[in-house]
Amino acid sequence: MIKTKGLVKVYRTDEVETTALNEVDVEIKQGEFVSIMGPSGCGKSTLLNILGLIDNPSGGEYHFLDHEVSNYSERQRSNLRKNNIGFIFQSFNLIDELTVFENVELPLIYTKVGSKERKERVDEVLEKMNMMHRRNHFPQQLSGGQQQRVAVARAIVNNPKLILADEPTGNLDSSNGDDVMKTLVHLNQEGATILMVTHSQYCAEFGNRIIRMLDGQVVTENVVQQYL
Amino acid sequence: MSRVLPDYTGHLIHAIQHIMLKNNLKLAIRHLQNSKTSTLINVFGLALGLAAAFFIWQYIRMENSYDQFHDKADxxxxxxxxxxxxxxxxxxxxxxxxxxxxxxxxxxxxxxxxxxxxxxxxxxxxxxxxxxxxxxxxxxxxxxxxxxxxxxxxxxxxxxxxxxxxxxxxxxxxxxxxxxxxxxxxxxxxxxxxxxxxxxxxxxxxxxxxxxxxxxxxxxxxxxxxxxxxxxxxxxxxxxxxxxxxxxxxxxxxxxxxxxxxxxxxxxxxxxxxxxxxxxxxxxxxxxxxxxxSKLGYEAEPNGDGNTVYFLFLIGIVVVIVAWVNYINLATARAEERAREVGVRKVIGANQGTLVAQFLTEAFLVNLVAILLAVCLVQLGQPAMDTLVGKTMPSIFAGPTVWWLLPTLLLAGTVLSGLYPAFFLATFSPAKTLKGEKQRRGKGVLRKGLVTFQYAVSVALIIGTVVIFLQLRYMKNQDLGFALDQQLIINAPTSLDSDSVYRAHYQSFKMALNNIPEIEQIGASSAIPGKKYLDIDAHGGIRMMSADKEKNVTFKGFVMDEGFLEVFGMELLAGRNFSDEMSTDKDAIILTESALPMLELEDPESAIGKTVNYQGSPRSIVGVVADYHHRSLQHAYEPMILRNSGSNYLYFSLGLAADNATEVSTLIGKVEQTWSRFFPNNPFNYFFLDDHFNEQYIADQRLGNIIAIFSSLAILIACLGLFGLASYMVTVRTKEIGIRKVLGASTAGLVGLLSRDFLLLVGIAILIASPLAWWLMDTWLENFAYRIHIQWWVFALTGLVALSIAFFTVSLQSVKAALANPIDSLKSE
Structure with a gap:
């Protein structure tokens, strides 16, 4: 599903040139649950952004679903993204002016799903996330765990092939964090490919493979012993 | 921006398709509710600007509609x-x-x-x-x-x-x-x-x-x-x-x-x-x-002025642009706040078109509400504006124009005020915004430029207002060459059978008035300074008796009796006044000083006693008076020949004692009583000369008032925008202010720090506006034969006023921030 070869990302400011990714080769197959770990600044979020098609690499190749996408325009990336990828963030990133229902509905509007089907699918996914009773609330009226459940619901409402999660438990207490991780595992079991960035070894081990990064390079990859 | 420009039309079409989407509308309403201050500033500022423009439009439409009601006008x-x-x-x-x-x-x-x-x-x-x-x-x-x-x-x-x-x-x-x-x-x-x-x-x-x-x-x-x-x-x-x-x-x-x-x-x-x-x-x-x-001699009515109309048109457009600029500035200034939202939406699948559509929807709503409010303001302010311009203007709903003007303004406002912020926001890179990185784009050069533009416009308008009022004051305080105050003018009678009867009645009337102590002098004439210009006659074929026919010239003039020069206190430079006692004086004339060169006479003294060929009949020069302003100071002195006559008067002028304590109404009552004794079949109509003379300045006074109002509006709107920007800047810099306070910054120092950037922009605006305003107003002043020269202090004073207003506006926000407890701001991070 995902294959990169010599992926490079360089940030330039007026005087400083920072290499965030340095010749990164990764491959992720359909159905995998991969965790990316590493210290702050190692390039893991940059890698996630590039793999999630919200940023372009400075060099190297990136094949996503058999498309070579490293030179895609924002518009092309946007089209590929909205039909295939769901995002979950550490800070939830819900839109404050929209209700729970409307936040989850948004990806369906952008993929031009009809209003009747939208309602059905949003209700279905909210049911699944156990958020039906809060469907007309605004994000500020919810707890952190509830907000992240809404964010997950929004990420999966389009049935994406790939779910990208950037420290999804970073802002949650351990019990809410566990809930989110279990949800991800469940989604993985239902067939979704998941790629997660995390600081926590505990969370990382919910996946079946861990990629460790340091200074913009992949240092080790090991398979997790499944205990769930 | 350059990256998106080639896609411009595509985005726009896409945007229009989306603009009325329910979702966008709902979101726009909620967003506007959440940012009440900037929404209020935008709506209120735009409504004021648009109301001003509507008024100007009505005025221009009125001025342009002259004589159009004739079917065959063209x-x-x-x-x-x-x-x-x-x-x-x-x-x-x-x-x-x-x-x-x-x-x-x-x-x-x-x-x-x-x-x-x-x-x-x-x-x-x-x-x-x-x-x-x-x-x-x-x-x-x-x-x-x-x-x-x-x-x-x-x-x-x-x-x-x-x-x-x-x-x-x-x-x-x-x-x-x-x-x-x-x-x-x-x-x-x-x-x-x-x-x-x-x-x-x-x-x-x-x-x-x-x-x-x-x-x-x-x-x-x-x-x-x-x-x-x-x-x-x-x-x-x-x-x-x-x-x-x-x-x-x-x-x-x-x-x-x-x-x-x-x-x-x-x-x-x-x-x-x-x-x-x-x-x-x-x-x-x-x-x-x-x-x-048309500004020809002997126009039927004082005409309007095309330049003024075009100038007002320009002001109207500029005031609306100043208001639209507020929207652009506040929307882009708040972009940081919305960057995350843009990022999320993009990640979820929104493309630029859908985002542009959403931000345009907000602009659309703000413009819509502002237009509706402006229409209400215009309806409410109509009577006041009619008084201001001295005309009954047609309602803005008169005629079909308004029904395309309003939608056009709505569309133009939405696009002009909304398009740049929409593209600005929509092109944010999601990867950066989600990481919380700031979107650095040219350090707000456009915003600074726009603020400078707003203040330049305001400063130029204020300078214009000051110059107009200075010129009016100058004209009103100039020595007119005759006494303007304490002159009661009565419309002379009409219905008397012959010149001799007229003369007899006038003489008796004069004698009777002499018994009223408050009346010092009495004169009669066929024209009065400042009154209808049509009263003055123009006669050609006038030359010195000894001169050839080729020397013929045309003179303005009117007839008067011996009392006229006294009542009006006009200065005799040589010779004497007309005298009722001298029967030969019916063929005597008095020249004004500027008439001398036209007859090739060298000085007042040498003119006395010479004879003029006045359209064939000989007239003897008995006196020369100093030039005086028969019309407003817009016009130069006119060379005149004053003729003596015992009748054909249109006005009786009564010079009142300066120190009389009598009530005006009592005095007029006495004069009216005397009048009805001698002229029973004639209505008694009177006016005071000073009121009347100053009516000549009404057009300029009105122009001054109109520009004063629009410059106040422009600066008010610009200040609204500055207030919004300042309040936003203070929010963004709360943490910095806190740290500075902890480190020992004084309140005054912080206020200075926060105000400095804005004041610099206003300073630049003053530098840009001053020469421009000077050029415009100097051109305007060229319409006046007697005019002021614009002094440096006009610019200094206006600049100081503009800076003070701007400083006060920014201070409303910066003082509050500087006085806040630093711990509050640091904790909030």
């Missing part, structure tokens, strides 16, 4: 008259000679019809039954009036109503004075007979609607031209008597330029050049050009 031309003396152009008058119209009709098949108007110069007192009033603006007009013009006739026959002598059309208001309210007329006034000046009769042959406000020619009654021929002499063969407004109607499909090209030959043939170098020519002027573009 085929009607006024024939004006240029006259040359010694081969050079001596003048260009609005009035022409009486035989011109018939001659044009005879010579040119292109002329479908013509009509002439000539004003009655004397006093007209109408009497019907017990009702007796002095009437103004009476014109004589040809019976062809309705072939050319479409003044609405309520009663009477368009073809025949002006054919017979001693017939008249009355306007509705005049008719109602004599016949009561129109609704209560049981029989038509047509056929009734009105007594004029107790001397003759006029039969009413028709009733006209009151002449519309937007007619360059205003009259209260039209008497048949044939009446003029009987009462005032026959001008129909006189090619030098130019008292006649002449309008020609060209046939359909006649090319006006081709017609105009034939006029030089016509002029040569018809205006015979009796003396070498002295000749006249008729010139065509489109009817629709008269109100805004």
């Amino acid at each position: 085929r009607i031309y006024r024939m004006t008259l240029k006259f040359y003396g010694q081969g050079r152009l001596e003048g260009h008058d609005a009035m022409n000679v009486a035989p011109l119209g018939p001659a044009l009709a005879e010579d040119f098949p292109e002329v479908e019809s013509y009509v002439r108007f000539t004003p009655e110069y004397g006093r007209t007192v109408f009497k019907y039954g017990d009702q007796q009033y002095e009437e103004e603006k009476m014109y004589y007009a040809d019976s062809t009036l309705f072939e050319v013009f479409d003044f609405p006739l309520i009663e009477g026959d368009r073809k025949t109503c002006l054919t017979r002598p001693f017939t008249t059309l009355l306007t509705e208001s005049v008719a109602e004075r004599y016949f009561g309210p129109r609704a209560s007329w049981t029989e038509s006034p047509v056929g009734k007979v009105i007594r004029v000046n107790n001397r003759g009769d006029l039969e009413v042959t028709g009733i006209l609607e009151d002449v519309p406000e937007n007619s360059h020619l205003k009259f209260n009654m039209l008497v048949s031209f044939n009446t003029f021929l009987v009462t005032n002499g026959d001008p129909t063969q006189q090619w030098g008597w130019n008292d006649f407004f002449t309008f020609v109607l060209l046939r359909e499909n006649v090319d006006p330029a081709a017609f105009a090209a034939k006029l030089p030959d016509f002029n040569k043939k018809r205006f015979v050049e009796k003396t070498e170098g002295f000749y006249s020519e008729a010139v065509m002027q489109p009817l629709l050009d008269i109100h805004l573009n």
Whole structure:
């Protein structure tokens, strides 16, 4: 599903040139649950952004679903993204002016799903996330765990092939964090490919493979012993 | 931005498709509710700006609508008259000679019809039954009036109503004075007979609607031209008597330029050049050009000024742009706050088009509410604005224009104010915004430029206002060359049988008034400074007795008695005043100083005793007076010849004692009593000269008021924007302020820090606006023969005021932030 070869990302400011990714080769197959770990600044979020098609690499190749996408325009990336990828963030990133229902509905509007089907699918996914009773609330009226459940619901409402999660438990207490991780595992079991960035070894081990990064390079990859 | 420009049209179409999406609308409403301050600033500022623009639009529409109500307006031309003396152009008058119209009709098949108007110069007192009033603006007009013009006739026959002598059309208001309210007329006034000046009769042959406000020619009654021929002499063969407004109607499909090209030959043939170098020519002027573009001699009414109208148009547009700029500035300034939202939406699948559509929806809503509010403001402010401009302007809903103007403004406002912020926001990179990275884009150069623009406009308008009022003050405080205060002027009587009776009554009246101690001097004349310019006459064919015919010149002048110079306190430079005692003085004249060089006289002393050939009759110069301002200071001194006469007066002037303690009404009561003893059949109409003279400045005073209002609005709107920007900047820098305070920064230092950037922009604005305003206002001042020169302190003062206002506006926010407890701001992070 995902294959990169010599992926490079360089940030330039007026005087400083920072290499965030340095010749990164990764491959992720359909159905995998991969965790990316590493210290702050190692390039893991940059890698996630590039793999999630919200940023372009400075060099190297990136094949996503058999498309070579490293030179895609924002518009092309946007089209590929909205039909295939769901995002979950550490800070939830819900839109404050929209209700729970409307936040989850948004990806369906952008993929031009009809209003009747939208309602059905949003209700279905909210049911699944156990958020039906809060469907007309605004994000500020919810707890952190509830907000992240809404964010997950929004990420999966389009049935994406790939779910990208950037420290999804970073802002949650351990019990809410566990809930989110279990949800991800469940989604993985239902067939979704998941790629997660995390600081926590505990969370990382919910996946079946861990990629460790340091200074913009992949240092080790090991398979997790499944205990769930 | 450059990256998105090639995609511009695509995005726009996409945006329009999305703009009305329910989701966008809902989101826009919620977003606007959440940012109340900036929404209020935007809506209120835009509404003020738009209301100002609507008012200006109404005014311009009013000014542009002059004479449009005539069906054939575009085929009607006024024939004006240029006259040359010694081969050079001596003048260009609005009035022409009486035989011109018939001659044009005879010579040119292109002329479908013509009509002439000539004003009655004397006093007209109408009497019907017990009702007796002095009437103004009476014109004589040809019976062809309705072939050319479409003044609405309520009663009477368009073809025949002006054919017979001693017939008249009355306007509705005049008719109602004599016949009561129109609704209560049981029989038509047509056929009734009105007594004029107790001397003759006029039969009413028709009733006209009151002449519309937007007619360059205003009259209260039209008497048949044939009446003029009987009462005032026959001008129909006189090619030098130019008292006649002449309008020609060209046939359909006649090319006006081709017609105009034939006029030089016509002029040569018809205006015979009796003396070498002295000749006249008729010139065509489109009817629709008269109100805004004609400033000839002897215009029927003071016309409007095209430049002023275009200038106001510019101000209107600029004020709206200043308001739109607020939207752009506040929207882009708040972009940081919305960056995360943009990022999320993009990640979820929104493309630029959908985002642009969403931000445009917000702009659309703000503009919509502002337009509705502006319409309400205009409706509420209409009476005040009518007073301000001195005209009843049509409602903004009059006519179909408003129904495309409002949607156009809405669309233009949405696109102009919303498009840049929309693209600015929509092109944020999601990867960066989600990481919380700031979007650095040229350090807000555009925003700074726009703030500078807003203040430059405001400063320029304030300078304009100050200069206009300084010029007005200058004109009002200038020495006019005569006494303006304490002058009570009475309209002279009309209905006296002969000159000798008139003279006798006037002398007795004068003696009786001498018994009223508050009245110091009494004079009589046919013209008064500042009063109707048409009262002054112009006579050509004047030269020194010894000079050749080629030396003939034209002079303005009027008649007066011996009291006039005293009442008006005019300074005699040489010679003496007229005297009633000297019978030879009926042929005496007094010159104003500037008339001397025109007669090749060297100085006042040497002029005394010389004889002037005044259109063939000898007139002896008995005195020379200092020049004085007969008209406002917009005009230069005019060389004049003052003539002595015992009658034909239009005004009696009473000089009142400066220190009298008598109530004005008591004094006027006494004068009126005396008046009715000597002139029982004449209405008593009076005015004070100073009031009247200053009315000449009303147009400029109004322009000053209008610009004052719009400059206040512009600066208010700009300040609203600055307030919004400042409050936003303070929010963004809360943490920095906290840290600085912890480190020991003083409140004053912090206020300075926060205000400095804004004040710098205002400073730059002042530097840009000052030379521009100087150039514009210097051009305006060139309209005045007597004008101020703009001093440096005008710019310094305006700059100081603008800086103070800006500093105060920013301080409202910065002081609050600087005084806040630093821990609060640091904890909030």
